[in-house]
Structure formats: C-alpha cells, structure tokens
Amino acid sequence: MDTDSSSWKLAPAQWRLLIDSPRQRASRLSPALEAAFRNVLRRRYRYSRSLLLAAHALMFAVSPLLNAPLFEVSAAATPFVQLLELGLILPLLLIAIGLTLANVPPLLQQSVQTLAVIALGVAELVLRHLSLRGEMHFPSQMLGIVLVAVALFGGFSFRRIALGAAVFVTLAIAQEYRWPLPGSSPALEAYTLALLGLIAILGAYAIEVINRINWLGYQYASSLAKTDALTGLSNRHDFNRLFPRLLQQAAREQRGLAVMLVDIDHFKAINDRHGHPFGDEVLRQVGRALSGRVARRPMDLVARYGGEELVVVWYDLHAEALPELAEGVLEVIRGVSLNLPMSQEPLRLTASGGCRWLQPTREQSAERLLREVDGLLYQAKAAGRNRWLAPPLAAG
Ligand SMILES: Nc1nc2c(ncn2[C@@H]2O[C@H](COP(=O)(O)OP(=O)(O)OP(=O)(O)O)[C@@H](O)[C@H]2O)c(=O)[nH]1
Structure with a gap:
C-alpha cells in the first residue's frame, strides 16, 4: 500500500495550489515532495536510462573494429584506447545496465549509473584530447551529442545536468584552445560545444518542468479520486x-x-x-x-x-x-x-x-x-x- 506517501499526502486543494503556482511548478517543491517526485522519475527513467547506457556500451564494444579504419588511431595509442574502451568504460556501462534492471536499492543503482555517466564524459574528453594531439580522429561534436543524449534520456535532475554540462563543456573548450588542431578554428569548436551544452541544459530544464507538471497533475487527480469532496476525509x-x-x-x-x-x-x-x-x-x-x-x-x-x-x-x-x-x-x-x-x-x-x-x-x-x-x-x-x-x- 502507498504508506510511504503518508508523509507528503496533501488535500486536493493543496495540490491545486502547487499546480497553479508557476514557481513551484518550475523549481523545487518541499523536501518531502521533491524526494517523492525524484523517486517516481527514477522509476520512470529506468528503461530509457538503460537504453542510453546500452547504446554507448554497443558503441564501445564495436570500437576495436572501428579504431583503425574510422578513427585512425595511431599504433602507439591503440593499446591505451582499447584499454579505456574495453577495459574500463564498457564494463562500467554493463554493470550500470545490469543494476538498472536488477532489483537493487535505488541509491546504489543511481550512484553506479552516475559514476558510469561521469566515466563516459571523461572517456569522451580523453578521446578528443588524443585527437587534438594527433593520435586519432575524434570530432568534438561527439562530446556534445553524448551530453545532449544524457540530458534528454538520462532522467537526471536538471541541477545535476546543468552542473555536469557546465564543467564538461568548459573542460572541452579549454582543451580546444590549449591544443588547437592545425588548420582548425578553436573558436568554431567552442561555439559548437557551447551550443550543444546549452541545448542539453535547456532540454533538461524543459523536461523537468513537464515531468513536474505531469506529476502534480497526477497527484491532484488521484487525491481527488480518494477524497470525499464534502468532508475532506478519505472516501x-x-x-x-x-x-x-x-x-x-x-x-x-x-x-x-x-x-x-x-x-x-x-x-x-x-x-x-x-x-x-x-x-x-x-x-x-x-x-x-x-x-x-x-x-x-x-x-x-x-x-x-x-x-x-x-x-x-x-x-x-x-x-x-x-x-x-x-x-x-x-x-x-x-x-x-x-x-x-x-x-x-x-x-x-x-x-x-x-x-x-x-x-x-x-x-x-x-x-x-x-x-x-x-x-x-x-x-x-x-x-x-x-x-x-x-x-x-x-x-x-
Ligand atoms: N445534508 C446531507 N445529508 C445527507 C448526506 N448524506 C446522507 N444524508 C442524510 O442523512 C440522513 C440519515 O438519516 P437516517 O439514516 O434515517 O438516520 P438518522 O436520522 O441520522 O438517525 P439515527 O442514525 O438513527 O440517529 C438522511 O436524511 C440522508 O438524506 C449529505 O451528504 N448531506
């Protein structure tokens, strides 16, 4: 039974107030409501997050076939790149996918998934770094695409995405200027990365607001269905x-x-x-x-x-x-x-x-x-x- 909802049960009129308040809709609710909302999101994004991680796992799994013909990884860098892809990121992604589908405590699930996503970001930065040092080809847009995918399908909170995206894009732009590729424009790379970062942040914000409105609407409807309109008691x-x-x-x-x-x-x-x-x-x-x-x-x-x-x-x-x-x-x-x-x-x-x-x-x-x-x-x-x-x- 939904006894866990008892600490944040509200009357229909209180839900209505929250729905009507633009501030509450768009920003954080009270701590108990916010925790309940996050719990629902965690469950709702379980499969989309698994698919996101699975897509990246597939990408890293086939990378040994692509490293030479597509990314043109130098012979010297190949062992390192393969170790990074197959020895570190792929196992971490597979563990995160396994935990998502297994019945483990949500906190453990979330921590491992967050770790996998951070590792994914670091791996992308490292691969781009190798590209800037002339060891392989790895376009900077790949970083932005991964960031947008995580922001839109990962189900992470907007604040985490905003913080993560800011750090990630700053580091990515910094290395574009620090080791500019001969013949390319660091400013153009920075512009593309910043634009994709902005899309990720605004997309995550829009999704969070829509999810919050949906959740509040559902709570309002379900509290109406449970409440006697005259006495305000359960029906x-x-x-x-x-x-x-x-x-x-x-x-x-x-x-x-x-x-x-x-x-x-x-x-x-x-x-x-x-x-x-x-x-x-x-x-x-x-x-x-x-x-x-x-x-x-x-x-x-x-x-x-x-x-x-x-x-x-x-x-x-x-x-x-x-x-x-x-x-x-x-x-x-x-x-x-x-x-x-x-x-x-x-x-x-x-x-x-x-x-x-x-x-x-x-x-x-x-x-x-x-x-x-x-x-x-x-x-x-x-x-x-x-x-x-x-x-x-x-x-x-
Ligand atoms: N105003 C109002 N009356 C209601 C409502 N629901 C039921 N009633 C009335 O409550 C009354 C119940 O009367 P009875 O069941 O005969 O019992 P009673 O007069 O309370 O007598 P005892 O129960 O024997 O003490 C009926 O007249 C119903 O019409 C409601 O939502 N509003």
Missing part, C-alpha cells in the same frame, strides 16, 4: 482499497488493529429542520474536526463510509487503548461548534459508534468485520445513542 472507494490491505499487513506483522463505525445521531432531523445545506455544513465541520485530531498515525484511516456514517481504523493498537480512542472520536463530534441557522442557538451534535479491536489472521474478511461493527453500531443506537459499543471486554 469509501479509498477505504475499500486500503482497509483489506491493512488487515493483511496487520496479519503479516502480527499487529493489533481497531475499527470503529460512527454515525451522527438524528441527522435526518437536522436536515429536515434546518435544511440540507446546513446538514452539509455539519458534515463538513465533522470532517474538519476529525481530520488531524483522531487516528493521526501514518497507517491509520479516517473515511466517510456513507451518508452521515464515518469509519476510523487504528493500526498497531493495544486493546486497552481502544475505549479512550473511541470515546475521543465521539467527543470530537460533540465538540463541533455550529449555530443553528434561524435561532443561532448552538447545535448539540452527538454520534454513536460500534467498534472492535482484533489481531487479524490472514483469513480475516474485511466485509465480515465491518458487518460485525455495524451490528454494534445498531445496538448503540438502540441503547439510546450518544455512545459506543464494543464486544463485551471493551464495552463503554
């Missing part, structure tokens, strides 16, 4: 998705868990006497009061189960803690402060609940558990409302 759909997974996780980890169904008392009368919009406002205020006040831990759930019915789940809970927490939920609802529309008298709001603590087994059915808790809620209503009921040991 039934999201609850139905998460609750069975939570039961399974509790069974796996042998954790206790409690579930409570809560129903606002005499809500029909509130609607009938004071109008549907006022009923809506009551639900809105109940949602606002509950969110962030009850079941606040990352794995807990608070959702609108239906009409004026809510559901709360506490994960990793001891049985003895339930009475106080269940009473706390009813107390938060009692504390909702609203004046009646006509008389301006304070509304007296109460709710009833049915709850149960359990340590689930793998066979535990979510539906059966909810039916059982619903039965207790029904009994709490029948017993006079404004109370919660649980199976005998923890009854309140």
Whole structure:
C-alpha cells in the first residue's frame, strides 16, 4: 500500500495550489515532495536510462573494429584506447545496465549509473584530447551529442545536468584552445560545444518542468479520486482499497488493529429542520474536526463510509487503548461548534459508534468485520445513542 506517501499526502486543494503556482511548478517543491517526485522519475527513467547506457556500451564494444579504419588511431595509442574502451568504460556501462534492471536499492543503482555517466564524459574528453594531439580522429561534436543524449534520456535532475554540462563543456573548450588542431578554428569548436551544452541544459530544464507538471497533475487527480469532496476525509472507494490491505499487513506483522463505525445521531432531523445545506455544513465541520485530531498515525484511516456514517481504523493498537480512542472520536463530534441557522442557538451534535479491536489472521474478511461493527453500531443506537459499543471486554 502507498504508506510511504503518508508523509507528503496533501488535500486536493493543496495540490491545486502547487499546480497553479508557476514557481513551484518550475523549481523545487518541499523536501518531502521533491524526494517523492525524484523517486517516481527514477522509476520512470529506468528503461530509457538503460537504453542510453546500452547504446554507448554497443558503441564501445564495436570500437576495436572501428579504431583503425574510422578513427585512425595511431599504433602507439591503440593499446591505451582499447584499454579505456574495453577495459574500463564498457564494463562500467554493463554493470550500470545490469543494476538498472536488477532489483537493487535505488541509491546504489543511481550512484553506479552516475559514476558510469561521469566515466563516459571523461572517456569522451580523453578521446578528443588524443585527437587534438594527433593520435586519432575524434570530432568534438561527439562530446556534445553524448551530453545532449544524457540530458534528454538520462532522467537526471536538471541541477545535476546543468552542473555536469557546465564543467564538461568548459573542460572541452579549454582543451580546444590549449591544443588547437592545425588548420582548425578553436573558436568554431567552442561555439559548437557551447551550443550543444546549452541545448542539453535547456532540454533538461524543459523536461523537468513537464515531468513536474505531469506529476502534480497526477497527484491532484488521484487525491481527488480518494477524497470525499464534502468532508475532506478519505472516501469509501479509498477505504475499500486500503482497509483489506491493512488487515493483511496487520496479519503479516502480527499487529493489533481497531475499527470503529460512527454515525451522527438524528441527522435526518437536522436536515429536515434546518435544511440540507446546513446538514452539509455539519458534515463538513465533522470532517474538519476529525481530520488531524483522531487516528493521526501514518497507517491509520479516517473515511466517510456513507451518508452521515464515518469509519476510523487504528493500526498497531493495544486493546486497552481502544475505549479512550473511541470515546475521543465521539467527543470530537460533540465538540463541533455550529449555530443553528434561524435561532443561532448552538447545535448539540452527538454520534454513536460500534467498534472492535482484533489481531487479524490472514483469513480475516474485511466485509465480515465491518458487518460485525455495524451490528454494534445498531445496538448503540438502540441503547439510546450518544455512545459506543464494543464486544463485551471493551464495552463503554
Ligand atoms: N445534508 C446531507 N445529508 C445527507 C448526506 N448524506 C446522507 N444524508 C442524510 O442523512 C440522513 C440519515 O438519516 P437516517 O439514516 O434515517 O438516520 P438518522 O436520522 O441520522 O438517525 P439515527 O442514525 O438513527 O440517529 C438522511 O436524511 C440522508 O438524506 C449529505 O451528504 N448531506
């Protein structure tokens, strides 16, 4: 389940704000959001980065065939060039490709890939250096092409690309001036390299902004799909998705868990006497009061189960803690402060609940558990409302 998202879960309106803010779209988000965004990019670029590395690996693998006829490597430089291509860069690229496709920690994957790309850049500079010293032919444009390819298909952050490109292009231009090729213009080489460097940097920036907008849009849409528009709590759909997974996780980890169904008392009368919009406002205020006040831990759930019915789940809970927490939920609802529309008298709001603590087994059915808790809620209503009921040991 997406429990890792709990530290950066935002309400739909907050995502909307981020989408509407040009600054947030284009530059960095808060550290937690930025880390989540980067994680997604890392996964998304896994294959394109592998293909990029594979294309270069192929280039280096066939290089022994091309060194003499195409690059015209001198006899003296051949052993060194072959060692660089086959002994150093090719193995590093192959390891980086292997790690990309294997299931290893993302940090290790990323570090090796970054190392492979840096080594690739250094190799290109060395080959061009040999070319400037008359040991082989290796056009300076090759450096720019590799840089653009890495910037567009590598999925590296814009900042890294900008820094890497600046260093790479500066070094490349410096050597063009330091060892100018007879008959060629270092200024023209520098111009081409600088232009390709600029394309790489601007391309990486544009891609990052587009990715960021897409990611924010996806987060906005998915938070809308999970949130009840009136109360701002999770909706039934999201609850139905998460609750069975939570039961399974509790069974796996042998954790206790409690579930409570809560129903606002005499809500029909509130609607009938004071109008549907006022009923809506009551639900809105109940949602606002509950969110962030009850079941606040990352794995807990608070959702609108239906009409004026809510559901709360506490994960990793001891049985003895339930009475106080269940009473706390009813107390938060009692504390909702609203004046009646006509008389301006304070509304007296109460709710009833049915709850149960359990340590689930793998066979535990979510539906059966909810039916059982619903039965207790029904009994709490029948017993006079404004109370919660649980199976005998923890009854309140
Ligand atoms: N304003 C408003 N009312 C809703 C909404 N969803 C459900 N309701 C109303 O909630 C009321 C629920 O009433 P009942 O299920 O009969 O129960 P009750 O009046 O709360 O009585 P008890 O549950 O027995 O205490 C119905 O009148 C529904 O129309 C909503 O989104 N907004």
